[in-house]
Amino acid sequence: MKPDTPQMMTPPRLEVRDLGVTLSGKPIVTGVGFSVPAGTLTAIVGPNGSGKSTVMRAVTGELAHSGAVRINGATLSSLSPAALAALRGVLPQHTSLSFPLSVMEVVRLGLLPPFGPGNDRDARVRAALQRVDLAGFEGRAYHSLSGGEQQRVQLARVLCQVWEPCSAGTARWLFLDEPVSSLDIRHQILIMRIAADFAARGGGVVAVMHDLNLTAMFAGRLLVMKSGRLLADGAPEAVLRDDLISEAFDHPLRVGALPARGTPFVLPQAAQAAQAAQGATRETSLV
């Protein structure tokens, strides 16, 4: 690609300005703004009900919202569903099928038309399943899989959709809503590696996360939500501080650093310890 193609000029960023979402008359998200680049894994964290998933659903075009969302420089509402689908894939928190498809039939739905001949399609489906550690599952009934396996099948489908993180100078985006919440620890790491790899190859990744330590290991950028607002925005090292993170979750949390690379880790404090730390009269402390 020549460097002067128009695609190269559009900034590969997700820009959100003054985002507001109101559901049945109740404001769920207000005044959220951020601008994150492709090439970085961005994680949205925060307590239950803080509006993480709502921000995600607004940014992916699923919810009506106020404010502006721009993806690679284009306003969300200006893109057709087909153009948007070519630009970004979305992994929902949970997917239940209305009819019993096989694993292969589910993953194949990620192959957007127009797609090449049958052999290419099958090769990509197989490769996607292999990446999520489900090689050989093609013929299984989706309904018969465990929750974690279903989640990985859905990720394989989304990967089929946005196979190249960056092509012709255009970054593609992955939006993952709690991608690892139902997975065992090995597959949590596997899925986070896939997401981090997608970002490393120039794609954009935005993931709603609950596990702060997993997030600190893989994310390059952290958005902390609380009560429908953005509380903090920055690198994990800057955002994961005792005071800030304790305030976000309304619970005393202590941040340490892993020995090898200084990756932060978050240690929850027992309630007693918290009171002790705050000067309450306590005889013992658990830490």
Add this chain to the structure above:
Amino acid sequence: MSETVLEPPAGGWRTAARAGDRGPMARAVIAALAVALAGTALFSLATGALEIPVLSALGALAEGRETLTATELRDRIVLTEVRLPRVLLGALVGAALAVSGAVMQGIFRNPLADPGIVGVSAGAGLAAAGLIVLGGGVLAPAVALAGIYALPVAAFFGGLVTTFALYRIGTRGGMTSIPTMLLAGIALGALAGALTGLLVYVADDRQLRDLTFWGLGSLAGANWDKILAAGPVIALVLAAVPFLAGGLNALVLGEAAASHIGIRVQRLKTIAIVAVAAATGAAVAVSGGIGFVGIVVPHLLRLTIGPDHRYLLPACALLGASLLILADTVSRTIVAPAELPIGIVTALAGAPFFLWILLRRKGLTSL
């Protein structure tokens, strides 16, 4: 999309028989169903009070009347004026009902959605009954203008209004609630049925006979006029629905996920609703309320070839047509010289099957 699917993959058919891909099997089933439809049609043409050597009679259709013996002439008239319209109408109605059921189930993401169950057929029937009874009065000029199309058009709008009402009631903030939709459909169906019942009191004798016909459904009135009236509508819908197959497949993932992979979900739903209303309306207009075809046929086929709508929709058209021709043959021969309404036959066979579907569902919550 379907073009690339119908061609053998570069590796040949052997690699096509991959795990999890039911495509090759589905294509084989569709071919078998096409053969079965031809066989059923010939069987039905040959069956009846009069024994007709169907193949030779059909072969002789090209010859002029003057070359025929008296018997051959009689056979030809029975064939072309009685049985052929009836078989064609049965095929059209059966295909329309089965495909309408499959499309509606795909849109509502529920295997129990069916134009008959959610009141669309009842709404279409009410409009048709209203036209029969009130058509002689204020509506007379419009009816005269529309001619043989008056009844299908009225039934179409009846079906459309019911489907739309159903959809509106079941949808809040872009989300469609399936239980609400089904309950609303039952209420709307009961309402339409009650209003149709009221029409009985203002109907004269001839109209009453026509109205009774709507209750249970019958192909007894089959003639070329009815085929001319309903045929184009149904043919148009059958030709259009394959274009919905990709969208209906995506909708298996849910509306949000379908839109994320590039489907214009709202447009898909609108087109599908109009198509279902048109096909159901046309079918109801010429045959009355024939139940269970729309629910039994798609379900049976999903068990066999899977839920991929690219195969499911054509297979539904073929099997629906075959089954209705078969049911009609039973209805006109089993108590000969009298005739059973075909609705009785399809309900006798379909209702137990429907109950079996309910029984073999694992959880009650999955409705």
